[in-house]
Amino acid sequence: MATEVRQQLLEKGMVMLLRQGYHDLGIAALLEATDTPKGSFYHHFKSKEDFGLQAIDLYMLAVHQGLEHCLGDASLPPLQRVRRFFELSEEKYRTEGYLGCLLGGLGQELSGVSDVFRRKVEECFAAIESRIATCLEEAIKRGELPKNTSPERMAKLLVNCWEGAALRSRLARDPGPLRDMLDFYFGALSS
Amino acid sequence: MATEVRQQLLEKGMVMLLRQGYHDLGIAALLEATDTPKGSFYHHFKSKEDFGLQAIDLYMLAVHQGLEHCLGDASLPPLQRVRRFFELSEEKYRTEGYLGCLLGGLGQELSGVSDVFRRKVEECFAAIESRIATCLEEAIKRGELPKNTSPERMAKLLVNCWEGAALRSRLARDPGPLRDMLDFYFGALSS
Numbered sequence: 001m002a003t004e005v006r007q008q009l010l011e012k013g014m015v016m017l018l019r020q021g022y023h024d025l026g027i028a029a030l031l032e033a034t035d036t037p038k039g040s041f042y043h044h045f046k047s048k049e050d051f052g053l054q055a056i057d058l059y060m061l062a063v064h065q066g067l068e069h070c071l072g073d074a075s076l077p078p079l080q081r082v083r084r085f086f087e088l089s090e091e092k093y094r095t096e097g098y099l100g101c102l103l104g105g106l107g108q109e110l111s112g113v114s115d116v117f118r119r120k121v122e123e124c125f126a127a128i129e130s131r132i133a134t135c136l137e138e139a140i141k142r143g144e145l146p147k148n149t150s151p152e153r154m155a156k157l158l159v160n161c162w163e164g165a166a167l168r169s170r171l172a173r174d175p176g177p178l179r180d181m182l183d184f185y186f187g188a189l190s191s
Numbered sequence: 192m193a194t195e196v197r198q199q200l201l202e203k204g205m206v207m208l209l210r211q212g213y214h215d216l217g218i219a220a221l222l223e224a225t226d227t228p229k230g231s232f233y234h235h236f237k238s239k240e241d242f243g244l245q246a247i248d249l250y251m252l253a254v255h256q257g258l259e260h261c262l263g264d265a266s267l268p269p270l271q272r273v274r275r276f277f278e279l280s281e282e283k284y285r286t287e288g289y290l291g292c293l294l295g296g297l298g299q300e301l302s303g304v305s306d307v308f309r310r311k312v313e314e315c316f317a318a319i320e321s322r323i324a325t326c327l328e329e330a331i332k333r334g335e336l337p338k339n340t341s342p343e344r345m346a347k348l349l350v351n352c353w354e355g356a357a358l359r360s361r362l363a364r365d366p367g368p369l370r371d372m373l374d375f376y377f378g379a380l381s382s
Binding site for chain 2: 018023107108110113122156160161162164168177187188191
């Protein structure tokens, strides 16, 4: 039962963090939104920071499942697998009303005031990039990319450009910036 | 005197907003940091929102001066002028400890909860892009870019990718992501 409540707080909290960010999210509002008795938050989490970090972990669980699903799909050439992951992310953003990426949101809001969140978000990006770089290496081996391509550099570039496009899709509530960015990146990569 | 105090609040507030974002910035802390008497904030601003919007205006004043300075420099080819603007932005970020861009920070934090800030930040990006697009048009006329290049699309892409790189430089406190992004973009543009 306690585990269920904790999970519910994290799931709802993750959605609320995506929309309104960290400092604007009140614990009372989260408890109210989940019909959890007042005062029970600290039964489940050490602190708001602890809650935020665990919400990021929950977010990353879905991200890594998406990476697994797309990058592990041997029926597609490696570059298409990578692109597919970002297309699925766009699809996920769509269902949420184009609110962008939680890592970008919390990274922007908190990295100036919290080294804990700054390092956490940086680690999450690095983990995503590492998996993408492995797939880009396979693309190089298969001749989809020039031999002198740096998979790490290109994976990082992709993630960074995507985050900028995700911010813009959040501002415009529109998928256009995401699609334009992917077209540009993969076009440049293949040329 | 009132104008001076207002200006001081905006200048200091802009720096504080860049570091800690909007919701974490307390008006009391801002007044203390500027040695302004308690209770006088609402003498200068209608609301915290009004203050935030005016801080963005102050930020944009510097951005437009930078655009003027770089894009108006007829001694350089158009593409180099555009790149120079972003290199100067990187230089500005450096002096601030690589905290990134205020538009990206406030855009991420506030666009899920405030249509006023969402539209404001989107307008600011659009204004920057419009000036860059004009310079890219000149690059097309001079043969620096293919005739079928869309200046508006490429300007938007540049700004968006830059914002993602700026987030990453904020996380890593490092200029690497900014430089890599510019190399990739201008490399792709010229190839």
